[in-house]
Amino acid sequence: MLKKLRFQWIFAALALLPACKKDPKQPADATGYAPHYINPALLFPSIFGMPDLPKNNPLTEEGVFLGRMLFYDPVLSFDSSISCSSCHDQKHAFADPRKFSTGVFGLKTGRNAPPLMNMAYSRVFFWDARQKTLQEQALEPIQAHNEMAMTLPLLEKKLKQIARYKLWFKKAFNSEPDVFNTAKALEQFQLTMVSAGSRFNQFFPKNWDVLTPDERKGAILFNNTVDFVGGVATGADCFHCHGGQLTQQNNPNQGGISSNGLDSVLTDKGFGGISGGPLDMGTFKTPSLLNIALTAPYMHDGRFATLDEVIDHYSDHMLYNAPNLHPSIKVHAPEQIRLSPAQKAQLKAFLLSMTDTAFINDPAFGNPFR
């Protein structure tokens, strides 16, 4: 733990060095509250641009470290058996390789646990987009009966009994351990989970050399709208919803919440179950494809075990009668894209270039108790 801590201070020193604006520095008071503010301009890479960060929760070294401890601590669950990391595994870009996750008492979740990365850019959370901030989001799994099954008063009570939390809540928030700052600390830690190190992320804006010839062909299929020359597809149009460096549309109205035509008869209403709107039924948060090789199984219910199955879906089995299929796909009805086996392999190769091994091995996101 000490070793991990030392990293925090180096990080802090680095973060403070070249800041244009002076970060607000607080004098150390008698209680040891003197947070080290993190300069967001140093945290978020220019290829992603600046996210809209929560105004009520400035990032500090102490807050991030506290959040990281909480993320990995099973004490957050009713029987101290499950931590966030039980279902969000760094080796899988914080997704769960199981179709459905297992919470306390062996209960199963109703959806697949998605990866956690670049969350600072997300405007909605969960597959059904039911939360708008990570702060609100954090308290859900803690209380969900099939995840951590905790009550908030009990959580507060447990945390208050642990010396390291008394210390770090003080350092981070100048408070006793409490529920709201638990949510804030978890938000801070997750905001720092930036994954920008894949080869895919280096090929922008025109650095084609980092991609193999096949990956390049895949990139073109990915980024071209659907069209055919002599009956052969020249584009598979993935970019409308998985565009840009983040491979994720984050504006809910521009495809950030959409249907990709999985079901003609809905078993999960997705965002429609939250909004009640008929035109929202069967729409889901559009996921990022970064680290996609590591995050199987795929889709909200983990229905596809492999990327080949995913590509087959988009290429050959699009359900044009799926309720509220997104216009950018539906306009092609009834034509299937029908990629050739070679094209499918190219598209897949391109998707595999999105793996960021540095992210999944970065000790800054690892278990601080190890």
Next chain:
Amino acid sequence: MRYVISGMALMMLLTVSCCKKPVEKPTDTGKGITILFKPMWDGQDLVFNSKSYTKPDKEVMTYTNWAWIISKLALVKTDNSEVLLGDGYQYIEFKAGRVKFNYAAAPAGDYKAITFQLGLDSAINHGDPNIWPSDHPLNANLTGLHWGWAGGYIFQAMDGIWFDSATSSNQKAFSFHTATDPFKRKFTLPMNFTLQADGMKTATIEVWADEFFKTPNSLSLSAGAMSHTLGSTEIALMQKIIDNSAEVYKLKSVQ
């Protein structure tokens, strides 16, 4: 550990300046001018998702999205000089209610029009989209209207569903996107008005969706319901939509 540090160093190298000028926040200040954009269909308020609208050819449309990017938003003085509002860029997202923008610094004086350009000049259109602060109208994460590595912004996106007629149950989709340099257009909406030094006026600009399908090109969705810039038929359709837009923007009042 060494890895992490070098990672940080790398990030620092990649990082753009954190000293960008903050943008003027569109809040009601009681000063200057507020521009209000109202989505309409043939004189009625356009409501997203829950209402449908019938074209003269009986096609029935429901909008699920309508967003657009403008530049050079300015007031035109009586001597024809232009006073830029903020930095002139704005992002209008009707469905999200991002429609009202206050410019407290707009100077007092006599004006004869409001003007803006749908879309962006080439240098900005193809510039780095990540230099803009998170709340700037050109921030790619805010608008979701940047094309990523293909470069450039989508200037306007209108999406939704439609039926051949009121009795048809065969739901189809429309997706009209306009983009690329040749499709930017400047609009000037005349009206004489005066801004006083104390107090604020609101300019209401109605934006009539139905006009995109009317004159000079009468457009049926059955003949084409998608423009995404690739392919000559889609580009031709985009051209027609833009050519039809003279009647779309109506400056109703400044008061």
